[in-house]
Amino acid sequence: MSDGPSTPEPPATSDSPLSLRLRATLGENPPFCSGTLGLQPADFTLYYGKGKDARQLDLSGTSAQDVEALDELEKACEAATFGRNAEAVLDETYRKAGKMDSDKFLLGLDVDKSRLVDIVRAGLLAGNDERRAIRAELYKLNVYGKHAFFKPHKDTPRGADMFGSLVIVFPTPHEGGALVLRDEGDEWTFDAALLLSATAHYEMKRIAYIAFFSDVEHEVLPITSGHRVTITYNLYWAGPPAVAFPDELTIIYPKHSNFSAIGEALVELLADPTFLPQGGTLGFGLRHAYPFETRWKRGMPNPLDTLRGWLKGSDAALLRALQALSLDPLLRLISRDAKYHIDVMLDRMLSLGNLYNEPSELCLMLLRHIGGIRLVEMNFDGTPNNRFSHHLKYVRYELEEATSAQVYWVTKCGDVKGNLIGSQYTAFGNEPTTAYLYLTPSLFVDVGPAGDRANVAEGVAGVKAAQAQVQARLEEARAKAKKRTRA
Ligand SMILES: O=C(O)CCC(=O)C(=O)O
Numbered sequence: 001m002s003d004g005p006s007t008p009e010p011p012a013t014s015d016s017p018l019s020l021r022l023r024a025t026l027g028e029n030p031p032f033c034s035g036t037l038g039l040q041p042a043d044f045t046l047y048y049g050k051g052k053d054a055r056q057l058d059l060s061g062t063s064a065q066d067v068e069a070l071d072e073l074e075k076a077c078e079a080a081t082f083g084r085n086a087e088a089v090l091d092e093t094y095r096k097a098g099k100m101d102s103d104k105f106l107l108g109l110d111v112d113k114s115r116l117v118d119i120v121r122a123g124l125l126a127g128n129d130e131r132r133a134i135r136a137e138l139y140k141l142n143v144y145g146k147h148a149f150f151k152p153h154k155d156t157p158r159g160a161d162m163f164g165s166l167v168i169v170f171p172t173p174h175e176g177g178a179l180v181l182r183d184e185g186d187e188w189t190f191d192a193a194l195l196l197s198a199t200a201h202y203e204m205k206r207i208a209y210i211a212f213f214s215d216v217e218h219e220v221l222p223i224t225s226g227h228r229v230t231i232t233y234n235l236y237w238a239g240p241p242a243v244a245f246p247d248e249l250t251i252i253y254p255k256h257s258n259f260s261a262i263g264e265a266l267v268e269l270l271a272d273p274t275f276l277p278q279g280g281t282l283g284f285g286l287r288h289a290y291p292f293e294t295r296w297k298r299g300m301p302n303p304l305d306t307l308r309g310w311l312k313g314s315d316a317a318l319l320r321a322l323q324a325l326s327l328d329p330l331l332r333l334i335s336r337d338a339k340y341h342i343d344v345m346l347d348r349m350l351s352l353g354n355l356y357n358e359p360s361e362l363c364l365m366l367l368r369h370i371g372g373i374r375l376v377e378m379n380f381d382g383t384p385n386n387r388f389s390h391h392l393k394y395v396r397y398e399l400e401e402a403t404s405a406q407v408y409w410v411t412k413c414g415d416v417k418g419n420l421i422g423s424q425y426t427a428f429g430n431e432p433t434t435a436y437l438y439l440t441p442s443l444f445v446d447v448g449p450a451g452d453r454a455n456v457a458e459g460v461a462g463v464k465a466a467q468a469q470v471q472a473r474l475e476e477a478r479a480k481a482k483k484r485t486r487a
């Protein structure tokens with residue numbers, strides 16, 4: 001350090017209060033999002049009550065008899081409880097409000113169709129989370145009459161995948177009842193009554209909405225007049241946007257979705273002693289395509305793990321049928337090299353960037369370094385199918401080194417073109433334009449020798465044995481690399 005004349009402070013930055021304000025606005029990241037949204041008249045219609053007592057009520061705050069009807073709605077509610085530890089507690093010094101459970105009413109509004117769920121996702125989620133699918137589950141209707149309130153609390157998460165709450169406030173005449181949020185020393189006020197009265201003259205009637213994360217403390221200040229009617233939704237992380245069918249469903253036609261029809265056909269196939277006499281692997285190209293994150297990164301959960309629960313129609317039926325036979329099906333991705341006719345099986349999504357422009361290079365790389373398994377096509381009788389072997393002479397040496405599994409394709413991945421993860425990655429490069437990439441995965445199941453199909457413990461040259469080999473090889477390579485760095 002020199003002890004010459006002290007250097008002057010650098011000049012103040014060129015920031016002005018205005019640029020600071022803009023920067024602060026753009027950099028703001030509150031734990032909630034809120035606003036108002038114009039809806040169709042039918043969205044405001046509420047139905048509740050049974051039989052002769054069935055009611056229809058307009059919550060748009062327009063009709064004259066509103067107050068009486070709102071009084072009736074309030075009376076139809078039960079006193080709202082709140083969660084204290086594991087209990088639902090009724091304590092009117094802590095929470096005074098009416099509630100109606102979600103099975104007791106119907107509302108015109110559909111949060112998905114109205115795009116509220118999208119609005120919440122864009123407003124509340126940042127970074128990687130923004131591309132995650134979420135779903136809003138209707139929770140309760142609440143009526144806060146005069147003097148009603150809800151003291152500071154956090155919402156009890158209902159399930160590990162619940163991350164927040166969405167509250168909709170209707171434009172029914174009321175004053176007070178602002179929702180105050182507090183988080184890490186900051187405080188925000190959401191006064192729906194004020195917001196809605198400011199937009200009351202708009203042609204389209206509006207609701208006010210707020211969505212916040214579960215760990216944010218919040219309170220509803222006392223209502224000073226009128227009726228504050230709200231609907232709350234629990235916000236959940238959802239799987240990929242797919243259709244999982246309920247267990248109670250029995251499909252007769254199409255047969256490919258009929259669990260018992262698939263099961264019966266499988267049983268007959270496996271009973272045939274001329275089919276893969278020594279055992280082996282059955283491959284099933286799935287019928288449907290599934291969305292995978294295009295910007296999949298190392299460290300993110302393996303999408304193939306969660307996909308099991310999201311298989312659609314016939315694919316789900318096939319999985320169930322295989323499991324019912326005490327087999328252990330595996331979901332895998334295939335990278336197919338069209339030039340050499342090499343199929344490489346992968347047990348996870350890969351993040352390859354655009355390093356490998358030549359698809360065949362990619363396939364060989366997957367085999368050599370990434371733990372890919374080469375699938376060798378077998379005939380019905382368990383002999384190798386050599387129809388493409390002439391393509392392989394240029395890569396014979398490479399393939400000798402590779403771990404392989406013998407597969408009899410029951411249904412070829414017909415749509416495997418759309419499943420070329422190599423070329424897809426190349427096409428998408430580092431700047432994918434869509435959040436999801438549709439891939440068609442395959443199911444594989446090892447079966448034992450004729451007469452003992454469930455016995456895949458030993459001697460079956462299937463996918464499981466290949467995976468064990470690959471695992472051992474990767475571990476050996478890792479150990480070698482470690483030694484080298486130490487030396
Ligand atoms: O009505 C509101 O604004 C919030 C209600 C609330 O906090 C709750 O129901 O847990």
Ligand SMILES: [Fe+2]
Nearest residue numbers: 153154155218
């Ligand atoms: Fe709450």
